Amino acid sequence: MPTFDKSHTAPPPTGSGAAIQAVELTKTYGKGDAAVRALDGVTFSVPAGTVFGLLGPNGAGKSTTTKILTTLAAADSGTATVAGHDVAREGAAVRCAIGYVPQKPCFDPTATGRENLTLQGRIHGLPAHEIRQRSDALLTRFGLTEAADRVSKTWSGGMQRKLDVALALIHRPQVLFLDEPTTGLDPEARAEMWAEISGLTATEGLTVLLTTHYMEEADNLADQLVIVDRGRVVASGSPEQLKGTLDGDTIEVQLADPTARDRARAAVGSADGVRQVSVDDATLLARVGDGAATLPRVLAALDSDGIGLTSVTVARPSLDDVYLRHAGRSFRAAERAAGSATDRPEFAEAAR
Ligand SMILES: Nc1ncnc2c1ncn2[C@@H]1O[C@H](COP(=O)(O)OP(=O)(O)OP(=O)(O)O)[C@@H](O)[C@H]1O
Numbered sequence: 372m373p374t375f376d377k378s379h380t381a382p383p384p385t386g387s388g389a390a391i392q393a394v395e396l397t398k399t400y401g402k403g404d405a406a407v408r409a410l411d412g413v414t415f416s417v418p419a420g421t422v423f424g425l426l427g428p429n430g431a432g433k434s435t436t437t438k439i440l441t442t443l444a445a446a447d448s449g450t451a452t453v454a455g456h457d458v459a460r461e462g463a464a465v466r467c468a469i470g471y472v473p474q475k476p477c478f479d480p481t482a483t484g485r486e487n488l489t490l491q492g493r494i495h496g497l498p499a500h501e502i503r504q505r506s507d508a509l510l511t512r513f514g515l516t517e518a519a520d521r522v523s524k525t526w527s528g529g530m531q532r533k534l535d536v537a538l539a540l541i542h543r544p545q546v547l548f549l550d551e552p553t554t555g556l557d558p559e560a561r562a563e564m565w566a567e568i569s570g571l572t573a574t575e576g577l578t579v580l581l582t583t584h585y586m587e588e589a590d591n592l593a594d595q596l597v598i599v600d601r602g603r604v605v606a607s608g609s610p611e612q613l614k615g616t617l618d619g620d621t622i623e624v625q626l627a628d629p630t631a632r633d634r635a636r637a638a639v640g641s642a643d644g645v646r647q648v649s650v651d652d653a654t655l656l657a658r659v660g661d662g663a664a665t666l667p668r669v670l671a672a673l674d675s676d677g678i679g680l681t682s683v684t685v686a687r688p689s690l691d692d693v694y695l696r697h698a699g700r701s702f703r704a705a706e707r708a709a710g711s712a713t714d715r716p717e718f719a720e721a722a723r
Pocket residue numbers: 400401407408409427428429430431432433434435436584
């Protein structure tokens with residue numbers, strides 16, 4: 372467990388406007404046959420005052436990257452600075468300048484919200500009057516004032532997540548790390564959390580690094596993002612830039628019978644105008660140039676092979692399509708591969 376400096380004033384950044392810089396980070400867990408290459412040369416730069424997304428399927432290396440940047444783990448090679456401080460050589464200064472919200476809750480469930488904030492303020496060495504002021508401000512900021520004096524284990528999941536974020540902000544950090552901030556939240560609480568996160572850069576002047584495996588979360592919140600796959604950055608830019616690199620449309624077909632997926636992939640792949648096909652269970656995604664023009668040919672190809680479908684939609688490119696293009700498999704398939712350890716080739720490059 373890292374220790375915090377007793378001084379609560381974070382040293383000023385010395386960098387050139389980048390709040391975080393990671394250069395060629397590598398990390399392998401375990402040895403020999405059991406070795407897992409978690410990071411394989413991760414490089415990115417986060418402009419100060421922005422929300423930056425680290426997007427990737429489970430097991431891509433997001434948490435490992437966050438742990439290195441928050442000094443909870445050491446990289447095998449590569450360098451990184453946070454708020455102008457080298458994570459390997461200036462760990463105490465980094466920890467003073469950051470707030471970190473890990474995936475799992477980090478508050479004491481038997482203490483009230485206010486007691487949790489007080490404890491956290493003391494850990495950071497803040498004077499009592501400042502802890503009171505800052506706690507009140509954060510409780511108000513996150514709409515937690517009414518519940519403040521109830522033990523936090525009685526709070527809803529959304530309120531507990533907000534408490535986690537408030538705890539990470541007590542010492543006014545410059546950079547906030549949020550590891551999968553909305554995992555496990557219901558849609559309403561997730562939407563609330565999104566609103567809170569997007570307000571943080573404006574009201575607290577923070578830089579936020581957010582890891583997520585939710586495409587729509589990265590799309591909604593991140594000013595810039597990197598897509599990470601198998602420990603490597605496969606694409607970077609703003610969500611709009613990334614989607615803009617994909618011309619054309621996506622045709623999504625729900626197959627009536629998932630066992631027909633291989634025949635469906637072959638049939639659609641041979642249709643004129645289809646560039647790339649992936650199938651995940653009963654969902655077939657076809658990247659095409661002009662959706663409206665290609666749709667009849669896709670339907671005809673499926674029909675001529677006697678393959679039934681339950682629905683079909685044409686959509687503009689999403690981050691899912693960006694991932695498919697750069698990682699060569701659909702995001703959902705990558706998540707399943709991470710869960711099953713078996714890496715199945717889920718896509719076929721189709722003849723144009
Ligand atoms: N302590 C560890 N020991 C061995 N392997 C590990 C350890 N921590 C992570 N890994 C492996 O390293 C790879 C990257 O894991 P990491 O947790 O960084 O990914 P992630 O993108 O954050 O995924 P998730 O969202 O599921 O946490 C995975 O294959 C994971 O199983």
